[in-house]
Amino acid sequence: MERKCFSFLISSLILCLVFTPSFCLNDSKQKEKRAVFFLFGDSLLDAGNNNYINTTTLDQANFWPYGETYFKVPTGRFCDGRLLSDFIAEYANLPLIPPVLQPGKSNFYYGANFASAGAGALVETFQGAVINLKTQLKYFMKIKARLRHYLGYIKAETTLAKGVYLFSIGTNDYMNPFLTNSSVLDHYSKSQYVGMVIGNLSTALMEIYKSGGRKFGFLNLGDLGCLPGLRILIPENKSGCLEEVTMLAKLHNKALAKLLLTLESHLVGFKYSYYNFNDDLRDRTIRPSRYGFREGKAACCGTGKYRGVFSCGGRRLVQEFQLCEHPKQYVFWDSYHLTETANEQLADQMWKGSRYIVGPYNLKQLFQDL
Ligand SMILES: *[C@@H]1O[C@H](CO)[C@@H](O)[C@H](O)[C@H]1NC(C)=O
Numbered sequence: 001m002e003r004k005c006f007s008f009l010i011s012s013l014i015l016c017l018v019f020t021p022s023f024c025l026n027d028s029k030q031k032e033k034r035a036v037f038f039l040f041g042d043s044l045l046d047a048g049n050n051n052y053i054n055t056t057t058l059d060q061a062n063f064w065p066y067g068e069t070y071f072k073v074p075t076g077r078f079c080d081g082r083l084l085s086d087f088i089a090e091y092a093n094l095p096l097i098p099p100v101l102q103p104g105k106s107n108f109y110y111g112a113n114f115a116s117a118g119a120g121a122l123v124e125t126f127q128g129a130v131i132n133l134k135t136q137l138k139y140f141m142k143i144k145a146r147l148r149h150y151l152g153y154i155k156a157e158t159t160l161a162k163g164v165y166l167f168s169i170g171t172n173d174y175m176n177p178f179l180t181n182s183s184v185l186d187h188y189s190k191s192q193y194v195g196m197v198i199g200n201l202s203t204a205l206m207e208i209y210k211s212g213g214r215k216f217g218f219l220n221l222g223d224l225g226c227l228p229g230l231r232i233l234i235p236e237n238k239s240g241c242l243e244e245v246t247m248l249a250k251l252h253n254k255a256l257a258k259l260l261l262t263l264e265s266h267l268v269g270f271k272y273s274y275y276n277f278n279d280d281l282r283d284r285t286i287r288p289s290r291y292g293f294r295e296g297k298a299a300c301c302g303t304g305k306y307r308g309v310f311s312c313g314g315r316r317l318v319q320e321f322q323l324c325e326h327p328k329q330y331v332f333w334d335s336y337h338l339t340e341t342a343n344e345q346l347a348d349q350m351w352k353g354s355r356y357i358v359g360p361y362n363l364k365q366l367f368q369d370l
Pocket residue numbers: 026027028029
């Protein structure tokens with residue numbers, strides 16, 4: 001027993017001298033110690049990168065009424081207020097994580113947001129209008145080089161290893177064939193297509209792992225066919241959800257869960273949090289009142305049936321739009337995105353939910369494991 005303690009002390013001392021990990025610092029310093037936060041993927045996490053790329057308003061939300069509830073100005077977030085990642089940053093005691101393309105921004109001490117609305121894991125997804133996952137990775141490599149420059153090699157390595165890497169990706173890969181005239185699903189079977197999406201995500205994860213990343217967070221996909229913007233694609237005389245898209249999302253979720261188990265067993269130190277976004281969102285669309293909402297199916301902002309026509313703000317293909325008075329009462333903000341209130345509820349679950357909904361770690365555990 002004593003010898004064990006002693007050798008633990010010695011090895012801790014050596015570790016402290018070599019790496020200065022947080023447990024070597026005293027309490028007050030430890031409190032200042034925060035994990036960096038990196039965000040990848042799509043509009044669920046994009047805090048404004050698409051404001052700075054050559055794209056169309058289909059992939060932008062930098063106009064009223066986006067942002068009306070919280071920021072009071074449009075920021076580029078596809079929401080009336082804050083995104084899931086904004087709440088997570090707050091819970092982790094971090095400031096809002098800036099978009100990597102924000103002009104004039106050069107320090108990314110607390111992390112960076114690489115997400116781009118419309119982006120998928122496949123480069124073909126809304127190609128030319130978004131920052132695809134591969135390109136997001138390139139930006140990450142640049143930030144990594146910068147971290148090394150101002151922290152030094154060793155501190156940068158520890159920072160990257162303690163950082164949390166959150167992904168929301170796939171939705172656009174599966175919506176793209178239904179929203180554009182792409183015939184990709186005539187050429188690939190559903191499982192082949194899902195395999196490509198998961199394969200490309202896996203490549204990205206391996207690259208981050210090689211760069212020192214160890215702690216990864218994921219949301220699975222909702223029943224995509226039940227988004228207001230996809231419900232309207234079903235024939236006029238039918239109701240319900242567009243099952244073909246939902247089916248792809250289901251296949252994806254299974255494949256993602258399997259991929260993460262595989263990575264965990266093959267990559268030393270790989271830790272992850274898999275949030276069952278699908279269950280939590282479905283429950284709110286079916287039983288909105290249980291969660292304090294009045295409306296679980298139709299969007300607050302948009303036009304047509306379920307306000308599913310993607311016209312919120314009147315700057316896209318259709319100019320007409322209606323806006324609800326109380327976004328708080330809605331699960332969906334626009335045709336494809338959630339309200340701030342829904343985001344906050346789901347972020348709470350991602351952060352501290354039980355193992356039934358998020359596991360093997362929740363984000364709080366990932367962040368606290370320094
Ligand atoms: C802990 O660190 C703080 C700030 O660096 C310092 O003021 C304080 O004296 C330290 N406390 C101990 C117990 O070492």
